[in-house]
Amino acid sequence: MFKNLLLNNLPLKLMSVFIAVILWLSLVTGEFQEISLYVPVKLTNIPDGYVAVTDEHLINIHAKGPKSLVNEEKFGDVSIDFDVSGMKPGYNNAIISLKNIKMPPGIQVMDIQPAAIEIIVDSLILKQMKVAPTFIGEPASGYKVGSVNVFPESVQVKAAKSKIESQNTVETLPVNLSDKRDPITYSIGMKSYEGIQEYNPQQVEVFVVFKEDIQEKEFKDIPVRAVMLPHGLKAKILDTVTLKVSGRIDLLQEDVIKSELYPTVDMSGVKTKGKYLRKLNLNDSKMFKVLSVEPAKVRVEVVNEEVLRD
Incomplete structure (x- = not known):
């Protein structure tokens, strides 16, 4: 009977053994390939009322294997696991073994x-900590942050005692200010810190108000125009002026200054050619505040129109 069992489907059994031997030989004698991986550390079985943390989150592992296996494996589930249940409170030096x-x-x-x-x-502790909002991006051109308010101003943190003993603030995730000029309100979460397990509440409200970015700037060699000059006379302005103004930073451009303030001298009342000293006039402007003008008066040479044309 045993002989019959052994000989039953003998060709199929021999083929199975042959395939198994071929596969084994391919693994033993096949081409090997090396691979370098960054493997995450996982801390497991943490006792109640405690937290376990490490500053080493990724470990570099150099490995090798048959080329066929290395090419097929995704290595997405590879990890380095440490059972924390047997570790004493405090600092533990953990050697990584196979x-x-x-x-x-x-x-x-x-x-x-x-x-x-x-x-x-x-050990885990609860601590009330002040919230510090963080930002990314720049407001719209000509604007800057005017005021920031956070509600609530503090959150309760559940974390490792040693990690937050000397820490009094926690940051929010970044609030995006890109191209903003109108007031905004964001409901935003808290930044992740090593050793912090829980925030209460998990999100805070961040209120941001923007204001115009007012700065000062000096413009030199600004030309002056003569106006109200009688017919038949022409004026040549012998001086340029230096203007110091304050205004929204994106508007502090020379061409805008010339157009908005439009420096002139009033030549009405001049009847004959000659040299004159005239007071500089500037347009009233809601965009800019004029801080200084140098010189306050400019020299003007008046000639007959025919002479200037020649």
Whole structure:
């Protein structure tokens, strides 16, 4: 009977053995390929009332295996696991061994960097901490942040004692200010910190009000025009002026200044040619505030229109 069982489907059984041997030989004698991975650290079985943290979040592992396996594996599930349940409170030096590494079968670990990490097992505490909003992007041209208010101003933090003992503020995730000029309100979450497990509340309201970005700027060699000159006479302005003005930063451009303030001298009342000293006049402007004018009077040479044409 045993002989019959052994000989039953013998060709199929021999073929199975042959295929298994071929596969084994391909693994043993096949071409090997090396690979370098950055593997995340996972801390498991943390006791109630405690938190475990480490500054080493990714470990560099150098491994090798048959080329066929290396090419097929995605390595997405590879991790380095540490059971924290047996660690004492405080600082623990944890050596990374092969038993900590969840590597696919057939892949051989050759090197681990770093070879050990420091794991802090600490008690959890509750602490009230002030909220500091953070920002990205720039407001619309000519505007800047005027005021910022946060509600609530503080949040309760559940975290590792050693991580937040000397820390009094926590930051929000960035609030985007790009091209903003009108008041905005954002409901925003809190930044993730090593050792912080929980925020209460998890989000805060950030209110931002913008204002015009007013700055000062000096413009030199601004030309002056003569106006109200009687017919038959022409004027040549012998001086340029320097204007110091304040205004919205995006408008502080020379061509805008010339157009808006339009420096002139009033030549009405001049009857004959000659040289005159005339007071400089500027247009009233809601865009700019004139801080200084140099000189306050400019020299004007008046000639007959025919002479100037020649």
